[in-house]
Amino acid sequence: MSISFILFRIEVAVLNFLKILNFLTLAISCLSGIYIDIYKMRKSAAVEKILSYNDVVLRRSDLDILSGPYFLNDRIIEFYFSYLPSCYPSEEILLVSPSIAFWIANCPDIESVKDFVEPLNLFSKKLVIFPVNNNDDVTEAEGGNHWSLLVFERNANVFVHHDSYGGLNAGHAKQLYRAIVGYMGISDMASACKYVEYSKTPQQVNGYDCGLYIAAIAKAICSWYESKSELKDEDGLWFSTMNEQVNPSVVAKMRNEILGLVKSLMAMK
Template sequence: MSKLVADEKVLSYGDVLLLRSDLSILRGPLFLNDRLISFFFSHLSSSLPNPNPDRLLLVPPSISFWIANSPDPASLAAAVDPLRLHERDLVLFPVNDNPDVTVAEGGSHWSLLVYDSAAGELIHHDSIAGANRRAAMTLAGAVKVFVGDVKFVEAPTPQQRNGCDCGLFAMAISRVVCDWYCKRGNGEGERWFGDLQKAVDANKVGELRGELLRLILSMVGRK
């Protein structure tokens, strides 16, 4: 695929602009980029039967990365304060292991960090156990500035079988967490961990790649 074709815009959804190259990633299988995860988060957030929409927040990967790596506390506060993290029941943050803030679309692994205000915890789900712990703890340290001294927890997480499905796992886990929250309103009571073990495994996550591609193509067809 030529660069001109790869950079062709195929869909604008909220603040997310998808390119033809993003469709190629889904046809891959290839490592998911920020745009695809941002699209999934945006679509998931808008389609949830959420009784408390202001209490659940899905943070785009670019903002999550900025929170973890911003060198300027004043600029960070200006960007994060409008998110009102301390007012939320749950906040979902994609975690990327990109060590170089100057490299866009860097990194080689995704995981998910969930702020659960009722439990006073930042819960990390990593589909390659331990791979993103350092990046997740860096993000957790930055988030604590805005939500208080909550506990960092590594949670039981279904494991991937290849090197490219981590972003899909992060998305599939996000959907389980959001479904759990919407069923329970304020998110109190039994955690989503049991639901996660039932709903997410390597085979089911692999199907999400095609599901997401079909969703995007259907939206492109409605333009």
């Protein structure tokens, strides 16, 4: 076999290899383009607005959160807190949005806090419910990984912290309490306003249902307030009602309850 023939065969093999390589390069490029298009489509679908309720806008990704066993984000908490007053209408009750509660707790400028607090008319409210989040970074939207509830009851002049995970948010709740107590309209009584870390708060059985617990507890407290002439503990608070109405079984149903609520409101639009 001549050397020229061998060289010819090698040249043919190299050309075939280059053709295959070029084909693979084009195929990979096409697949990458398809993947990018799919990613963009999914991302676009995730941020699609599905419901505007009061001042809260929910997106497609929020439905996914409610459909699966996931940590509830700020928007879902804000939506539910915006919805509850329609079930328990009273000018004496205020459910504060997560973003406002977070800013009050973490704002370094007292004047800015006043700007946020004044429209809330806290001095006229008998029952105020604040969501507490353990995010420490004011520059990070929707940060943190745990929710709890801080509740002010005017007649008892007390703030009560309910944490479904063994007091994990105790420090953050106390921070919010210190930031807001002076704006509650109790003037020189502020120093006498009690702070209670309620140790018998119903406890979650997993690492992601804290948002559902604060939703269920807030609902129970609003229910208690509406019927408080009939339902009253010795201390005049809601603890018995809460422990009767909030348990793992009830909380497990809350996810579908909120999801069903969102879908029903979507159907009405």
